[in-house]
Amino acid sequence: MADRSRTRSKILERxxxxxxxxxxxxxxxxxxxxxxxxxxxxxxxxxxQQRARAASQSREDALSGGSHNFQTEVAQEExxxxxxxxxxxxxxxxxxxxxxxxxxxxxxxKKSPGRASVPDAGIFSPSPVEPQKSGSSFxxxxxxxxxxxxxxxxxxxxxxxxxxxxxxxxxxEEQSQMVHDFYGAMSEHLQSHQLFQNQPQEGIDRTLDGVExxxxxxxxxxxxxxxxxxxxxxxxxxxxxxxxxxxxxPQHLDAAINPDIDAVQQLIDEAQQDxxxxxxxxxxxxxxxxxxxxCKNIFKxxxxxxxxxxxxxxxxxxxxxxxxxxxxxxxxLHSNVQYISRFCNPNKLMMGEAGYYFTNLCCALSxxxxxxxxALSMSQEEFxxxxxxxxxxxxxxxxxxxxxxxxxxxLELMKSNLEVLGTLRERQVKLKEDALLFQEQMTEFRNNIVxxxxxxxxxxxxxxxxxxxxxxxxEPLETGVTAS
Numbered sequence: 001m002a003d004r005s006r007t008r009s010k011i012l013e014r015x016x017x018x019x020x021x022x023x024x025x026x027x028x029x030x031x032x033x034x035x036x037x038x039x040x041x042x043x044x045x046x047x048x049q050q051r052a053r054a055a056s057q058s059r060e061d062a063l064s065g066g067s068h069n070f071q072t073e074v075a076q077e078e079x080x081x082x083x084x085x086x087x088x089x090x091x092x093x094x095x096x097x098x099x100x101x102x103x104x105x106x107x108x109x110k111k112s113p114g115r116a117s118v119p120d121a122g123i124f125s126p127s128p129v130e131p132q133k134s135g136s137s138f139x140x141x142x143x144x145x146x147x148x149x150x151x152x153x154x155x156x157x158x159x160x161x162x163x164x165x166x167x168x169x170x171x172x173e174e175q176s177q178m179v180h181d182f183y184g185a186m187s188e189h190l191q192s193h194q195l196f197q198n199q200p201q202e203g204i205d206r207t208l209d210g211v212e213x214x215x216x217x218x219x220x221x222x223x224x225x226x227x228x229x230x231x232x233x234x235x236x237x238x239x240x241x242x243x244x245x246x247x248x249x250p251q252h253l254d255a256a257i258n259p260d261i262d263a264v265q266q267l268i269d270e271a272q273q274d275x276x277x278x279x280x281x282x283x284x285x286x287x288x289x290x291x292x293x294x295c296k297n298i299f300k301x302x303x304x305x306x307x308x309x310x311x312x313x314x315x316x317x318x319x320x321x322x323x324x325x326x327x328x329x330x331x332x333l334h335s336n337v338q339y340i341s342r343f344c345n346p347n348k349l350m351m352g353e354a355g356y357y358f359t360n361l362c363c364a365l366s367x368x369x370x371x372x373x374x375a376l377s378m379s380q381e382e383f384x385x386x387x388x389x390x391x392x393x394x395x396x397x398x399x400x401x402x403x404x405x406x407x408x409x410x411l412e413l414m415k416s417n418l419e420v421l422g423t424l425r426e427r428q429v430k431l432k433e434d435a436l437l438f439q440e441q442m443t444e445f446r447n448n449i450v451x452x453x454x455x456x457x458x459x460x461x462x463x464x465x466x467x468x469x470x471x472x473x474x475e476p477l478e479t480g481v482t483a484s
Contacts, residue, residue: 141210
């Protein structure tokens with residue numbers, strides 16, 4: 001009982017580690033995709049840094065450009081008759097770069113002067129209050145935006161998609177910022193739209209869900225796990241790490257799971273399937289729905305594994321989620337978490353059960369990346385024995401082990417042949433070096449012959465001026481012949 005309490009305290013200590021929570025101390029869990037901040041604080045910090053960087057760059061350009069062209073600009077201003085001020089090109093260019101991205105989204109929502117007709121309010125009817133399936137709701141959205149009354153929404157979505165696709169040089173952070181700005185602009189547009197003035201907020205939210213799924217399905221191949229990031233490498237590293245933890249049991253994490261119960265094991269399989277299914281979805285909201293289903297199954301697991309069937313706390317939920325993630329080892333989990341963080345509607349990640357479950361999934365992934373013997377409250381020897389099969393330190397696994405004696409005749413013959421091939425390779429390298437040296441000597445000898453002949457013809461030869469004896473390749477040449 002004491003060991004179990006000590007294990008729980010260690011896990012909770014690691015889960016409550018400030019490194020896993022928002023850097024600003026707001027109390028919410030941070031996310032590696034948000035550089036250790038929660039979604040709200042990251043958005044504020046990121047925008048503040050972008051503005052400061054842009055302002056600093058603008059000042060540097062102004063100082064360098066102004067000092068270089070000061071006299072020229074003064075002369076041009078004196079010669080101008082209209083008295084109009086001329087702006088420096090670098091200032092205009094920098095201002096254009098800062099405003100172009102925001103204006104590109106805002107331009108999508110400007111009203112066209114030639115279209116003042118009021119569409120029929122019955123065409124774009126609100127969704128009913130009762131919950132609907134995601135598939136049928138999205139099909140209704142696709143039918144709706146094809147109608148004349150919703151052509152402005154359809155047009156804005158298509159133009160925004162083309163804007164992203166036609167700018168392959170955009171960084172993933174810039175793409176994420178543009179998508180979030182589009183969500184906010186579209187939300188304001190729908191709230192001020194004549195068709196939605198009398199609509200409840202639930203109807204507008206369902207329409208925004210359709211907009212999100214529509215544009216992200218088209219952009220999925222471009223923005224998911226881009227080559228400019230390390231998402232793919234992190235996925236491979238995490239999968240390898242989770243595979244090495246296949247020996248971990250619920251008892252190691254003090255998870256309230258009893259896999260001996262058939263109903264519990266079935267729920268575990270369903271929760272693992274929900275995690276695996278994340279990678280088969282394209283829209284961020286669909287991936288997030290898989291996370292929600294998995295977490296709800298985990299709560300059922302805890303309830304079924306608890307004898308008294310009492311209330312489930314967050315302290316019980318998180319260790320169970322870690323266990324399910326380790327056993328499922330889903331494909332490209334890091335890339336999917338990053339994708340949801342970057343392109344899901346921020347309102348879903350900041351509030352509600354979906355945001356709570358997703359934050360816990362990010363926390364579980366961070367815990368697994370730092371999982372060690374101390375987190376499991378076991379000795380380093382026992383941890384190494386489970387990880388590597390012995391009690392040596394993990395770093396010693398990279399050292400070459402002593403070669404075992406070969407007992408198979410076929411392996412003995414193979415080993416002997418490899419040794420012969422190694423000897424032949426060394427002799428071949430030596431022969432090649434001797435051949436190159438002999439080639440250099442022959443080239444030098446030919447040049448000396450030409451020089452000696454030229455000297456004889458010119459009458460300046462004193463006898464073997466250029467021809468000197470040289471050693472041949474290998475053993476020195478020994479001869480008894482002397483000059484007469």
